Amino acid sequence: MIVLAFDGVYVDEPYETNYVFIPDAGRADVAVRCVEAGSYQLISQNAPDQIMSIGNTPVYDGILATIEVSGEPVEMSFPTSLPERPFFNLDLRGFPDTRIRGRNVVEFGPTPYLNREKMKTGDYFRYKFRTGTVQEWYLVNSDPSSGHPYHVHVNHFQVVAYNQYNGPVASFAPAYYDQQGFLCDQQLEDFDPLEAPEVIPVNLTFLGHETRDRGMAGYVPIGQWRDTIMVPPLASITIRFMADEYPGTCVIHCHFLNHEDVGMMMVTEIVRPWQSIRGAHVTSGGFYPGTCKFFDEWPDVRKNSPSGSR
Ligand SMILES: [Cu+2]
Known part of the structure; x- marks a missing residue:
């Protein structure tokens, strides 16, 4: 999974991550690549060890989306650069x-x-x-x-x-x-x-x-x-x-x-x-x-x- 943009504005360069933090009303653009065919879940999860950066703020615990991946594997590369910001x-x-x-x-x-x-x-x-x-x-x-x-x-x-x-x-x-x-x-x-x-x-x-x-x-x-x-x-x-x-x-x-x-x-x-x-x-x-x-x-x-x- 790589990060492309937050709240609709590109980051400097795409970078790898295994999660993003999205505050209420925030948005994130990420590109996702799955290793093989199967069913993948996008989940939201509380992280008590991160609380010092967030505060006593409720975080949703549960499944956001299920991604079904089928068919033969194909080559897929991630972008290595992004459009320049205005x-x-x-x-x-x-x-x-x-x-x-x-x-x-x-x-x-x-x-x-x-x-x-x-x-x-x-x-x-x-x-x-x-x-x-x-x-x-x-x-x-x-x-x-x-x-x-x-x-x-x-x-x-x-x-x-x-x-x-x-x-x-x-x-x-x-x-x-x-x-x-x-x-x-x-x-x-x-x-x-x-x-x-x-x-x-x-x-x-x-x-x-x-x-x-x-x-x-x-x-x-x-x-x-x-x-x-x-x-x-x-x-x-x-x-x-x-x-x-x-x-x-x-x-x-x-x-x-x-x-x-x-x-x-x-x-x-x-x-x-x-x-x-x-x-x-x-x-x-x-x-x-x-x-x-x-x-x-x-x-x-x-x-x-x-x-x-x-
Ligand atoms: Cu408030």
Whole structure:
């Protein structure tokens, strides 16, 4: 079995594998060759030893498809190269920092929040950016136990780095705590201080994605392109993309249906180069996503994310 593409975008070169990890809404193109005639099963299987890269996230256990192979054996070779990706999917890892025209943080946390708010309808944009620009975004997950599959419409993104996670930990009320367990100053939209103790024990089990084995199932190989990625618990992922030619609304959401349907979703706006990018509701109640204490620099989730770092 060889990998050709993820989410419809070719990888650099086809490569051999015996499984692929597909988050909710993800897609994979693979070529399969069977040694002899017979019945083959394509299965989905839980892999408890991969959980540190995924989180306590349910994985389907069962048969996806049965492939019946019959007839005389024939010669079949795998492709050794793939079509070149279009210019808007060229490698952006070495793209100069100073030419990046927008940075944004997408913060997962307790359901049903995304960037500390529930989905709002109408012309309520959480971020605005222009066509023709290269963007660097940070996907962070403050949820200490569950991964959330980030999905974006319109433009695919390149995975640039898994960073050390310095952000808050969502626990209890829901409320945000720092990694020592002290209540954050900067909270969710409808935070109720009466509901949240000042200090709690926080669960930091999943910290450490920046140093963990990159071959683990949940991690996207650095440099690959996706429109869906599992953001594991207590993670910070740097992505880059070029906003190509399509202006309009751009929806971002968790792709667990029971999360997006209750509000884990937001709308951004892509505008033409001559249009204003002001007026976006980047903060929630004055607080930037990814922050915890008032002395934080914004955004602390990218302290470990110099351009092109692995
Ligand atoms: Cu979710």
